[in-house]
Amino acid sequence: xxSRASTxxxxxxxxxxxxxTGFSHSQITRLYSRFTSLDKxxxxxxxxxxxxxxPELAINPLGDRIINAFFPEGEDQVNxxxxxxxxxxxxxIEDNEKNKDPIASEPLNSRSNKLLFAFRxxxxxxxxxxxRDELLQxxxxxxxxxxxxxxxxxxxxxxxxEADQNGDNSISFNEFIKVLEKVDVEQKMSIxxxx
Amino acid sequence: MGWFLLPFDNLLCIVxxxxxxxxxxxxxxxxxxxxxGVSIGIRRLYMKSLLKVFxxxxxxxxxxxxxxxxxxxxxxxxxxxxxxxxxxxxEIQELRASGTTLSSEPEFEMxxxxxxxxxxxxxxxxxxVTKRFSAQELESWNLLTRSNFNxxxxxxxxxxxxxxxxxxxxxxxxxxRVTLAASGIGLLVVLTTIVGFIxxxxxxxxxxxxxxxxxxxxxxxxxxxxxxxxxxxxxxxxGGICVANHTTPIDVIILANDGCYSMVGQIHGGLIGVVQRAxxxxxxxxxxERSEVKDRHLVAERLSNHVADKTKHPILIxxxxxxxxxxxxxxxxxxxxxxxCTVYPVAIKYDPRFGDAFWNSSKFGMVNYLLRxxxxxxxxxxxxxxxxxxxxxxxxxxxxxxxxxxxxxxQGGLVDLLWDGGLKRGKVKNTFKEEQQKLYSKVLVGDxxxxxxxxxxxxxxxxxxxxxxxxxxxxxxxxxxxxxxxLRLQEEEEERGSETPMKDQ
Numbered sequence: 260x261x262s263r264a265s266t267x268x269x270x271x272x273x274x275x276x277x278x279x280t281g282f283s284h285s286q287i288t289r290l291y292s293r294f295t296s297l298d299k300x301x302x303x304x305x306x307x308x309x310x311x312x313x314p315e316l317a318i319n320p321l322g323d324r325i326i327n328a329f330f331p332e333g334e335d336q337v338n339x340x341x342x343x344x345x346x347x348x349x350x351x352i353e354d355n356e357k358n359k360d361p362i363a364s365e366p367l368n369s370r371s372n373k374l375l376f377a378f379r380x381x382x383x384x385x386x387x388x389x390x391r392d393e394l395l396q397x398x399x400x401x402x403x404x405x406x407x408x409x410x411x412x413x414x415x416x417x418x419x420x421e422a423d424q425n426g427d428n429s430i431s432f433n434e435f436i437k438v439l440e441k442v443d444v445e446q447k448m449s450i451x452x453x454x
Numbered sequence: 455m456g457w458f459l460l461p462f463d464n465l466l467c468i469v470x471x472x473x474x475x476x477x478x479x480x481x482x483x484x485x486x487x488x489x490x491g492v493s494i495g496i497r498r499l500y501m502k503s504l505l506k507v508f509x510x511x512x513x514x515x516x517x518x519x520x521x522x523x524x525x526x527x528x529x530x531x532x533x534x535x536x537x538x539x540x541x542x543x544x545e546i547q548e549l550r551a552s553g554t555t556l557s558s559e560p561e562f563e564m565x566x567x568x569x570x571x572x573x574x575x576x577x578x579x580x581x582x583v584t585k586r587f588s589a590q591e592l593e594s595w596n597l598l599t600r601s602n603f604n605x606x607x608x609x610x611x612x613x614x615x616x617x618x619x620x621x622x623x624x625x626x627x628x629x630x631r632v633t634l635a636a637s638g639i640g641l642l643v644v645l646t647t648i649v650g651f652i653x654x655x656x657x658x659x660x661x662x663x664x665x666x667x668x669x670x671x672x673x674x675x676x677x678x679x680x681x682x683x684x685x686x687x688x689x690x691x692x693g694g695i696c697v698a699n700h701t702t703p704i705d706v707i708i709l710a711n712d713g714c715y716s717m718v719g720q721i722h723g724g725l726i727g728v729v730q731r732a733x734x735x736x737x738x739x740x741x742x743e744r745s746e747v748k749d750r751h752l753v754a755e756r757l758s759n760h761v762a763d764k765t766k767h768p769i770l771i772x773x774x775x776x777x778x779x780x781x782x783x784x785x786x787x788x789x790x791x792x793x794x795c796t797v798y799p800v801a802i803k804y805d806p807r808f809g810d811a812f813w814n815s816s817k818f819g820m821v822n823y824l825l826r827x828x829x830x831x832x833x834x835x836x837x838x839x840x841x842x843x844x845x846x847x848x849x850x851x852x853x854x855x856x857x858x859x860x861x862x863x864x865q866g867g868l869v870d871l872l873w874d875g876g877l878k879r880g881k882v883k884n885t886f887k888e889e890q891q892k893l894y895s896k897v898l899v900g901d902x903x904x905x906x907x908x909x910x911x912x913x914x915x916x917x918x919x920x921x922x923x924x925x926x927x928x929x930x931x932x933x934x935x936x937x938x939x940x941l942r943l944q945e946e947e948e949e950r951g952s953e954t955p956m957k958d959q
Contacts, residue, residue, distance in 0.1 A: 311881070319887070403892065405895035410899065439564065450572065
């Protein structure tokens, strides 16, 4: 009855998540409250159905791909740590983080990790390559029935042509980074979390 | 054997005697004004003293938290994230503007995915719809366990206060309230049946009004509802329809406390059915059989007939169709707005500090809900009667419904949403995803794909009014809470059959 937000999440856990993701204490408690409100089964994990219950996500053409990004390979449930780890990719990059200890592992919200998140949305079979087929499938998700197969095919071909550098007819992560080097990834893949 | 029981017997007698006296006198103090229709002002005094206690409690908790150097959990009254309110086209142009070639060919950029990605994750963190179906969170603690997030920061003094509060609420207030409610409903049933024998005419209408009002007043006191009515000059008149935002089945009692209305709904079995059948004997309420509910024309016909008869009371309808948590107003179903009579909008806003009135029908059944209501401190709300509105020239039912909804939302300080409240239970239709896809395709290949369809608004925030939900039967008129009640019972039965229900503490 009284068990809600911060009473279920222990201080040590909050500290660990803080270190791993960079969110502040209050942001973590608020996001935990959000997590529990999505968790209809009240078992501490979210399933794909829990995400699909959000109407604004259900009408997003890439909704399923985004939901998939929360679930590790082959798993059907995501706990709060996993939830936060994925959300951490969308934290804005703060200036003082750039001066951090270089030995420490790269923060989850670095430009490179944000790009990796976007890359994985395209890479359906998680083989670290975006093939023509995968690109076509994702394009089809985004445009629905409004563009013909031929047009879509030519769009895909052109995109791969422009991006592919080693001639294997697919886009690797490095090629992906090169294509997007002029894009303001830091801003476009960040969400402004309030304190 | 009996000799040592005597002192206990005596003690028991004394305790029983005192509690009966106290209970009976409180009943008298409450029921007599209710019958006469006056208010002594006890409830307002009670409310003011409670507020002082809550403030004190919050201050102590904050102090406690500071001492331990920890953070007090504050609900996200300002939101978790700040959202950008720009359209799909704008955002994609911005993505493109980061230096790319201009070409007349279909322009696709791999970066486009970032727009959908960010929007998707934003909606996972904070969306407009799902948070409307759970209780609103409070800034300060009101000494109820159910709304407490900072259990760690409660000092001894606070715990004592809480314990005292618990004792008062459950051992004094709750039995008192249950008795009151029972007598209120009992009186309603008995008296309306009696009045039903009087032939139609002036006397019958007069008596029936008095009886209804009296019973509702008793019910209002049984919930310790402190209601402030604003702008009573706009009170609904005969031959009109009264529409209000819906938070709880208690809305009906709150409105009927101040005026006579005709209710609309589905007829049920059980206790509710008995009450319904009794009520209709003395005044014309509109009850439908379950089969008739789906028949749109029949419903519209009966409503129009009722409205055309100026001697009958205004109809009370909740166009949202389901209970929302009183932070927003969701889509109004157009059925009641098609009838073409005057609409009297009413805005109801509850003060969540004294007790959360929202009925989360997926979490609590009706009985559980009523118990929670009766063991809260009080139900404090404001009712605003808005000036009557009619459909204007060239306005269709949907636009009219939206106009009324906007007026209610503004008055009550609620967020005006286009989403359908039925999304509480049902899945959203695929057509909305298809709209998004269409918008994006336009950006890719330009406007050549424009079909003959007339699409006045291309803004992606715009949603179709009708049926946002897959395969949902037409339930424009039935006040959802009665529906929810029977659905809930069904669900509970099914659950019992399958898995063991989770015990909540």
